[in-house]
Amino acid sequence: MSKFGADTVRKVAELARLQLTEAEVTKFTEQVGHILAYVEKLDALDTAQVAPLLSPLEVVPPLRADDLRPSPGAEVMVSLAKEHLYESYKVPQVMGAH
């Protein structure tokens, strides 16, 4: 496993849209690095033949029939947003719009 450093933290924070102060970058680099070092103990196990377990659920519920249910309505849904206009959610302009 490669070094987990401040650059990685900054890159990951960008992926997650988190804005970190330099102090936070330093702190998280240390803490998350520490946790990853601990997690490395998993490498001791040979899992080459092991299928990943994604969910412990064993009984499978049925699929949904193609039935309609009335929606709450634009007013209800949109009014929960801090910024809205003309029954739409309002955001700063999306770049590269086409």
Next chain:
Amino acid sequence: MDFEPVIGLEVHAQLTTKSKLFCACSTEFNAPANAHVCPVCAGHPGTLPVLNAKAVEHALKAALALDCKVNLRSVFARKNYFYPDLPKGYQITQFDLPICQHGHLDIEVGTRSKRVGITRIHMEEDAGKSVHAQGYSLVNLNRAATPLIEIVSEPDIRSAEEAGAYLRKLRIKNVNSFRFVEKAIDYEINRQTQLIQSGGQVLQETRTYDSGKGVTISMRGKEEAHDYRYFPEPDLIPLMISQETLETVRSKLPELPDQKRDRFIAELGIPAYDSAVITSSRKLAEFFEVAVSRCGNAKAVSNWVMGEMLRLLKLDEREVDDMEMQPDELGALIRMIDAGTISNTIAKTVFEEMYKTGQDPEAIVKEKGLMQISDTSAILQAIDKVIAGNAGQVAEYRSGKDKLMGFFVGQVMKQMGGKANPGVVNELLKRKLGATS
């Protein structure tokens, strides 16, 4: 140096279900903004996706129609990225194990037949739509969570024409863009060829086609490096499809294009080449069948469709459903010809008028007084005029040049504005001119 374009196509198609892929909101088109939005498709905290069985059925139909190998166990995955029209901050799609793989679609390009491989088809949810104004954008989530399938072809396509044939045969409804795709591909082939020839390198990027300017434009600046961090969707257990379900869906499949092609040849007696062309597009095949049912003359319909109709459409760069003319009307036209109401020559004129205006043939014929004239006295009058005015040819004909009959028929038709019944003209001319020898 000669270059060969290598093209693969990824097509997103909406599955026609009443409700969305993961919630019970309506998929109705053109509803007011955010009218069909609920906490689930708006990504509210605590909400969960529940898969629409009908969407699965439709996806399976596509899988079977394209001869794919269905994965009886397929897995949904999250594609994580941030965008205002993506409510959850991830799209539920399929990644490692899609619903089916390894199929094919046979296409006809001119007289050539070609097999295009289908790499995979997977199910996914659509995102919402944004509308852009000065300094802000407005997000409408009506389309969010609409069921889609993505059909990925192998890079087996070699030209814009083949791409067009592939898209038309896929029987996708979004007709306008076929031509844009072909144009975009032609443009790209040119652009890339020139780039390579001048020593440049083709970049891996997303480009968009500007139909107004007829060029493709790079979207490189507007796209960030995406790390989608795909992982299996923990809110949905793997989709298990039983052999039974598969067979039930198979039995419900509508007639596939190749089956239709064969049926037209066998039952309607049209030539193989014509059938292949007609069934290469669902709209065209539908048009054809309706016209045939109206007049009962498949060969005639085939001739009109393959001849005049496709010629005019190509000239105008339009598709079958862009036309005003209805298949019923073509059928009616053919009935009129078969009944002798109008001549073939006149029919061509009527057809062009039908194509231009969408009027039905009866109305056109009436309006323009184009009914075929079989009235012997009228024809005889015209014949007399022609004989009188072409003494030389009459003499030649009478002395053995029977090929001149065509000339006389033409002259009589001209006299009668093309409306004379050719059969009657022929007969009467023969009588009037007498035997050649």
Next chain:
Amino acid sequence: MILSLHEKLTTRKISSVELAKHYLARIKLDKTNSYISVEGNEALKMAAAADTRLAAGENVTLLTGVPLGIKDLLCTKDMITTCASKILADYRPPYDATAIVRLKSAGATFLGKLNMDEFAMGGSNESSAFGAVRNPVNHDYVAGGSSGGSAAAVKAGLAAATLGSDTGGSVRLPAAYTGTVGLKPTYGSVSRYGLVAFASSLDQIGPLGVSAEDCAILLSAIAGGDASDSTCAPRPSADYLELMKDAGARKYRIGLPKEYFIGGLQKEVAGSIDRVVQALKKAGHTLVDISLPHTEYSVAVYYIVAVSEASSNLARFDGVRYGARLAGDRSLAEMYKQTRSLFGEEVKRRIILGTFALSAGYYDAYYKKACQVRRLIKNDFDKAWQRVDLVLAPVSPTTAFKLGEKTADPLQMYLNDIFTVPANLAGLPGISVPAGRDAKGLPVGVQFIGKPFAEAELLALAKFVESEVYSEGVDHGL
């Protein structure tokens, strides 16, 4: 508690409204910070409706008129639901969680929303945007997390019983720290629809109460298949009060996993286990030494799987459709970053860890690997079930610690979850029941873990401990 309240309500010794007022008054004097929001008016309205039902004698359930507290991670329609985060500080969900719908239909009264670690991420309830929860037994100590408020409210008599949620121990741990009973049901037995997701393949809603019977009553009301949750097993709920009676009559083979008893256990924790073992033997149950060999990897697996799923689940918090949004964002990037800067430190830390574990180039080494070891951990239990019916284990290596004692080193806090996360990873039910106090007077809990859908057995054994080994006092001032 619930049964006695039910008796009082149905015999008119007290009305639902009086009962609600009783608890609301106690909440006003609360020093533990168990509640984030108290819905006084709403509570009285619900109580009044319950009284109508009780008067008519129609449609009365064990929960009709019973005042409950709800962890603020569950969506309650039009009632503020914060998940203890600034990002949702004034969020009113447009819908009820399924568990809430079921409790409302049973006629329960809701007193308010309970404090917790932000987005359920924490083991001490010190990561709430609304302040830490203090342990009612000793206010200098943590109540445990993430359902700290749910546990403290039960102990301090601020609700008859409560709902919490458990992803890695978040019901069982605070139950143990506060001397209450807390149940984590089998994964898939209670609908997660409306439970704000932390880790989708691990989360379960769980009841907390002063007794196993209270937990049974709550579970009966909320369990069962749900068409809105594809991860909820399509089976009906059951009368767990009845089932635990039957289960209580049977004798079991109970496993003691040796990996849970390696040194480092606080002596009173080990001592409580011993007392429970003795009582079980005396009652005719068989105690068997077993091995769950991959126990030591549980925390590592959990802190990759859970945080990875969480990093994705929390991506929806962008301020666009609901929740906080700071005014004046001039670009999309600013909008996202400003909104998400409202996350607390623990949440940010886990998002970073989870995003990294899923990122290109690291997915196989971290997320996939962790999922593979998760299967090994589940296999350990599957093997154990061939020899035993249930497992007896500690809940935590120690009793509650002082506020601020473990906040410096996140990993130290995470290691506290060593005995609770395995049940979540394997999808198994687990219950924590009080089994004593330590020298400082802090509660000690013991844990039973069962096969899938063995809640009745767990509840029965918890009741056994209550009656045969140790009983915490109950004082709700009634």
